[in-house]
Amino acid sequence: MTSIAALRSDLAAAGFTVDGLTALWGEEAAEALHRGQRVPAERALARRDAGPLATLAALFVLGRSVSREAAAAALPALGLDGAAELGLIRADASDVIAPAVDLRPYxxxxxxxxxxxxxxxxxxxxxxxxxxxxxxxxxxxxxxxxxxxxxxxxxxxxxxxxxxxxxxxxxxxxxxxxxxxxxxxxxxxxxxxxxxxxxxxxxxxxxxxxxxxxxxxxxxxxxxxxxxxxxxxxxxxxxxxxxxxxxxxxxxxxxxxxxxxxxxxxxxxxxxxxxxxxxxxxxxxxxxxxxxxxxxxxxxxxxxxxxxxxxxxxxxxxxxxxxxxxxxxxxxxxxxxxxxxxxxxxxxxxxxxxxxxxxxxxxxxxxxxxxxxxxxxxxxxxxxxxxxxxCLAAHDAQSALDDAAFGALLLTVAGDVTEERHLWPGADAPSAILLRQGGGFGRVVGADTGLAALVGACDGELSVAAIVGALAQLLEVDEDALRADLLPTVRALVTDGLLLLPA
CATH class of the missing domain: 3.40.50.150 (Vaccinia Virus protein VP39)
Structure with a gap:
């Protein structure tokens, strides 16, 4: 067995994993370590019986010295000489082993x-x-x-x-x-x-x-x-x-x-x-x-x-x-x-x-x-x-289409998109409409009544052009002007993943 294989074997045998360390000292101590604070983890270790996992955690994650006996027990396949040859530890004539590197699960x-x-x-x-x-x-x-x-x-x-x-x-x-x-x-x-x-x-x-x-x-x-x-x-x-x-x-x-x-x-x-x-x-x-x-x-x-x-x-x-x-x-x-x-x-x-x-x-x-x-x-x-x-694939697909071809698409709303409407007390019409993306970059897009209605109608059954035509009649506005106003934003919603192209 090579030195690297022996190290791998020892780490696996000790349960030296992210979940193993979290169970060892608790989630609060784990979060503190992410903030650069090791005292909670050290206090947790002090309350537990020593074992290979605790030794490896103290040595390589907390950067603390451990006894030669404990280090040898934690690295039985690799051995202390093997660990020193790999540059993992510093050992001298004393009974103390110090870490030479940081080693942790990811x-x-x-x-x-x-x-x-x-x-x-x-x-x-x-x-x-x-x-x-x-x-x-x-x-x-x-x-x-x-x-x-x-x-x-x-x-x-x-x-x-x-x-x-x-x-x-x-x-x-x-x-x-x-x-x-x-x-x-x-x-x-x-x-x-x-x-x-x-x-x-x-x-x-x-x-x-x-x-x-x-x-x-x-x-x-x-x-x-x-x-x-x-x-x-x-x-x-x-x-x-x-x-x-x-x-x-x-x-x-x-x-x-x-x-x-x-x-x-x-x-x-x-x-x-x-x-x-x-x-x-x-x-x-x-x-x-x-x-x-x-x-x-x-x-x-x-x-x-x-x-x-x-x-x-x-x-x-x-x-x-x-x-x-x-x-x-x-x-x-x-x-x-x-x-x-x-x-x-x-x-x-x-x-x-x-x-x-x-x-x-x-x-x-x-x-x-x-x-x-x-x-x-x-x-x-x-x-x-x-x-x-x-997003790149969606951009490439729709940027190759002119407005007529894009208008023929059957779009659907992504499953992580929600709509928020804000109204003044007693008002009939919203003062703000927001389309909120739950995943991705978590974008929040302001929408007027026309855009919100178009997005809401994108269920894969009607084309973009058909929805625009219906909205133009409902809102009593010029269809060409409405299309010119909405399509650039709809294209951006496709690129950003709020609206999905047909599979």
């Missing part, structure tokens, strides 16, 4: 079905008790789960994970791609990513060292995913440059370079998805800057950019200084000053964060969408990749 559901992996990364801020080293390899965090949830899951022959880190996106991509190439500027990240692939029995991933698209020069892919080091960091002496988040460029240049250059590495119809930041300069609209990056591509690109949030310059700096493990104090204030000096010098007042989906067009681009969806979105964020795929 569960998810995608289009293939439910799955659970074990992911190795570097020890976090809680275990280290201070700021992170610059070569830190991040584990599965909020951003990485966001991107994996957004990932399109249609089967493809080839995929690229640019900036793989611990390898989580490459592992996800391997579930729908025959071949995956994963790149990173960090040799340590590539070693841990390869370890994670082997630990979870995932083949077909090739790991390459290098920056941006250099490791895949001249190659093209059907799908590119990237959680790149997009964090805007001042290029000032004394400011840490974390490999997992800082690309070494000024401002948002790294995202701009990715957007402008990804078309060179996409097959026609291929899709690139990434997370990114963009700067607001003065009174200019940052999404218009992103549009300019898309226009700068040497290849025509469809683009769908969704800004999810913004932070002013000070908030943004504070967020990422804390992310590196630095807490308020003298060093924190020095770093904050460096960030604010950089933003002020370049006229940056605010920074946006969001999702970028690009597709190499096979002709003239038909999708150019730059929108803001701030705040909470749909209930099933883990299924956004499936939703995005459905």
């Amino acid at each position: 569960a998810f559901v995608d289009a293939v079905g439910p799955a659970e992996w074990w992911i190795v990364s570097d020890l976090g801020e809680l275990a280290l008790g201070g700021a992170l080293p610059e070569d830190h390899v991040l584990g599965v965090g909020g951003a990485s789960m966001t991107l994996s949830g957004l990932m399109l899951q249609r089967p493809v022959r080839s995929a690229l994970d640019l900036g793989t880190g611990c390898g989580i996106q490459a592992l996800h991509a391997a579930r729908h791609a025959e071949r995956v190439v994963a790149t990173d500027i960090s040799e340590r990240a590539l070693r841990l990513a390869a370890l994670n692939a082997e630990l979870n029995g995932i083949d077909g991933i090739e790991f390459r060292l290098g920056s941006m698209f250099e490791p895949v020069a001249g190659e093209v892919f059907d799908h590119i995913v990237s959680n790149p080091p997009f964090v805007i960091t001042p290029r000032t002496d004394g400011v840490p440059a974390y490999e997992y988040r800082d690309g070494g460029m000024v401002g948002d240049s790294l995202v701009a370079e990715f957007v402008a250059g990804c078309g060179d590495h996409l097959n026609p119809g291929g899709v690139a998805q990434l997370l990114g930041n963009w700067e607001y300069h003065g009174t200019a609209d940052a999404l218009e800057r992103v549009r300019g990056w898309v226009d700068a591509s040497a290849h025509p690109l469809d683009a769908w950019v969704i800004e999810r949030d913004t932070e002013d310059a000070a908030q943004y700096a504070e967020t990422w200084i804390r992310d590196g493990g630095t807490r308020p104090g003298t060093t924190f204030d020095t770093l904050l000053g460096a960030w604010l000096d950089d933003f002020e010098a370049r006229g940056v007042r605010e920074v946006g964060f969001g999702y970028v989906l690009l597709r190499r067009a096979e002709g003239v681009p038909t999708l150019r969408r730059f929108e803001r969806l701030h705040g909470a979105i749909g209930a099933n964020q883990a299924g956004l990749g499936i939703h995005l795929g459905e």
Whole structure:
């Protein structure tokens, strides 16, 4: 049995799973861990009898040292020597074993079905008790789960994970791609990513060292995913440059370079998805800057950019200084000053964060969408990749139709759409009508009486044109004018999944 197989056997035998850990210390402690607080979990462990699961949880999840005897009992197949050779623990002549990495279970559901992996990364801020080293390899965090949830899951022959880190996106991509190439500027990240692939029995991933698209020069892919080091960091002496988040460029240049250059590495119809930041300069609209990056591509690109949030310059700096493990104090204030000096010098007042989906067009681009969806979105964020795929298919299908052909369609209302009507007390007519999407991006669309009636009549029995004709008679308005008013919005509802095309 290989060392990796032995480790896998020990983890499985101990019940080292998401459900196992939740049962061990309870849901409240599990939620506290997601917030970066381990005290509730430690208190729960202290009240339980020691066993392999508790030992592994304390060692690899909480980052606490354990006794040599307990560690040996928790890793009987691998052994302590094997664990040290894999770089999982630090052992000395004492009877104490300390963790060298973070190792924890990760569960998810995608289009293939439910799955659970074990992911190795570097020890976090809680275990280290201070700021992170610059070569830190991040584990599965909020951003990485966001991107994996957004990932399109249609089967493809080839995929690229640019900036793989611990390898989580490459592992996800391997579930729908025959071949995956994963790149990173960090040799340590590539070693841990390869370890994670082997630990979870995932083949077909090739790991390459290098920056941006250099490791895949001249190659093209059907799908590119990237959680790149997009964090805007001042290029000032004394400011840490974390490999997992800082690309070494000024401002948002790294995202701009990715957007402008990804078309060179996409097959026609291929899709690139990434997370990114963009700067607001003065009174200019940052999404218009992103549009300019898309226009700068040497290849025509469809683009769908969704800004999810913004932070002013000070908030943004504070967020990422804390992310590196630095807490308020003298060093924190020095770093904050460096960030604010950089933003002020370049006229940056605010920074946006969001999702970028690009597709190499096979002709003239038909999708150019730059929108803001701030705040909470749909209930099933883990299924956004499936939703995005459905939205793209709906866009492609209806954008190829002229108004006459579109009007002949028999549409139906999606099952997660509800209607809200707001009335002033005693009023006969609503003051507002809202169409609310329960899944997907949780869109809320304002509707007038005509649009609400049209949507309500979409039961797959009448065509769009027939419904418009009936409404024109009922409302006593010109049919052509009503059609011109309603069809653009109806097309958008189809693209967004509130109305469904016939199967």
